Amino acid sequence: xxxxxxxxxxxxxxxxxxxxxxxxxxxxxxxxxxxxxxxxxxxxxxxxxxxxxxxxxxxxxxxxxxxxxxxxxxxxxxxxxxxxxxxxxxxxxxxxxxxxxxxxxxxxxxxxxxxxxxxxxxxxxxxxxxxxxxxxxxxxxxxxxxxxxxxxxxxxxxxxxxxxxxxxxxxxxxxxxxxxxxxxxxxxxxxxxxxxxxxxxxxxxxxxxxxxxxxxxxxxxxxxxxxxxxxxxxxxxxxxxxxxxxxxxxxxxxxxxxxxxxxxxxxxxxxxxxxxxxxxxxxxxxxxxxxx
Numbered sequence: 001x002x003x004x005x006x007x008x009x010x011x012x013x014x015x016x017x018x019x020x021x022x023x024x025x026x027x028x029x030x031x032x033x034x035x036x037x038x039x040x041x042x043x044x045x046x047x048x049x050x051x052x053x054x055x056x057x058x059x060x061x062x063x064x065x066x067x068x069x070x071x072x073x074x075x076x077x078x079x080x081x082x083x084x085x086x087x088x089x090x091x092x093x094x095x096x097x098x099x100x101x102x103x104x105x106x107x108x109x110x111x112x113x114x115x116x117x118x119x120x121x122x123x124x125x126x127x128x129x130x131x132x133x134x135x136x137x138x139x140x141x142x143x144x145x146x147x148x149x150x151x152x153x154x155x156x157x158x159x160x161x162x163x164x165x166x167x168x169x170x171x172x173x174x175x176x177x178x179x180x181x182x183x184x185x186x187x188x189x190x191x192x193x194x195x196x197x198x199x200x201x202x203x204x205x206x207x208x209x210x211x212x213x214x215x216x217x218x219x220x221x222x223x224x225x226x227x228x229x230x231x232x233x234x235x236x237x238x239x240x241x242x243x244x245x246x247x248x249x250x251x252x253x254x255x256x257x258x259x260x261x262x263x264x265x266x267x268x269x270x271x272x273x274x275x276x277x278x279x280x281x282x283x284x285x286x287x288x289x290x291x292x
Contacts, residue, residue: 002292004028005089008045008285011081012226012255012263014117016284019263020226020256022081023048025289026089028064033071039291040066046224047078051086059102060092069219074105074161076228076277079123083110084281087119105161111276120266122278125229128160128236141165143184144197149174151201153241158233163194164214166237168201172211175201176258180215180223189217198230202245208252208264209245210234225256226263228277235267235275244269 005026013019023043028036028050040048045068052062063082065072072078083099086092092099099110101123111122134141134155141155151168158164165188169175178199189196196217200210212231214224224230231253238244245251249269256263268276 003288003290006285006287006289007085007088007283009081009084009281009283011077011084011281012228012265012279013261014280014282016282018256018261019279019281020077020224020261021045021284022078024051024082024085025049026051026085026091028052031291035291036064036066037071039289041068044068047072047075049078049082049085051082051091054102056102056107058100059107060099061086061101063101063103065103071104074103074108074126074229076123076125076230076232077226079108079110080121080228080278081281083112083121083123084119084283087112088283111278117280117282120278120280122266122268122276123228125232125275125277126161128158128233128275130237130240131157131159131163140188140191144181144188146181148178148199153243156237157192157194158237160229160233160236162229162233163192164198164230164233165192165194165196166234167197167199169199170201172201172203172206175199175211175213178213182215182217182221185215185217186221187217194218195230198227198234200234203254206254208254210251210253212253212255213258214255223259225259225261226265227255228265231255231265231267232275232277235269235277239269239273239275
């Protein structure tokens with residue numbers, strides 16, 4: 001097979017152009033690692049996923065996730081978007097409102113609510129842990145945070161499949177006005193084996209509870225339009241400090257406006273302290289990819 005079903009999506013958005021773009025290659029049997037990496041590099045999107053049939057009991061489908069540079073064990077917007085794609089194309093049917101994704105991160109459940117354009121999908125993210133809480137004036141962080149008006153919680157390094165430094169800003173206006181020192185972010189990411197810095201602020205009088213900006217320092221330097229994984233580590237950090245916004249462990253996140261997007265992520269920390277990251281997704285391109 002050379003012609004395979006191919007979708008391009010916007011994830012964490014209910015309209016094109018607002019969320020984080022994703023390419024999904026369905027019917028991916030027969031593609032080897034080199035071909036998948038080449039396709040991901042060719043699409044030039046943040047991630048490309050590949051969907052496979054699976055014989056694993058309880059799994060709805062198999063998935064591989066590639067950035068343009070490397071394979072990724074887990075990422076939030078590719079997981080949510082791929083679930084949307086398999087539902088759109090009739091590859092999987094929810095059982096009691098749930099799908100189960102099989103990938104390098106193991107079996108991950110996804111909760112499906114609603115139908116059509118109103119449908120939301122949330123993935124239960126891998127467990128996160130606190131690696132360290134930074135002391136005031138930590139020399140590693142000073143070049144990044146030199147001019148940032150900080151909030152009440154200390155900076156923390158969290159591990160949730162990927163590592164992120166989490167930094168609270170004093171308010172939403174301060175967060176949205178940030179201009180990161182990219183060389184300093186890149187150096188911090190390299191020295192701490194992390195993705196970079198996820199900055200956040202609490203919001204008042206808005207339909208969302210937090211605003212988030214995720215500055216990726218390595219291997220490339222860019223601001224992520226909407227990161228389910230970064231927000232999952234943030235939710236775990238806030239839960240560990242009894243500092244969750246919203247109600248009953250659920251809250252909304254605005255991300256991406258500073259890079260021309262307008263994503264909305266629906267986060268939940270459930271009664272078992274598991275973090276769910278989700279939102280809407282919409283199909284923008286539907287066709288085939290002919291990769292020989």
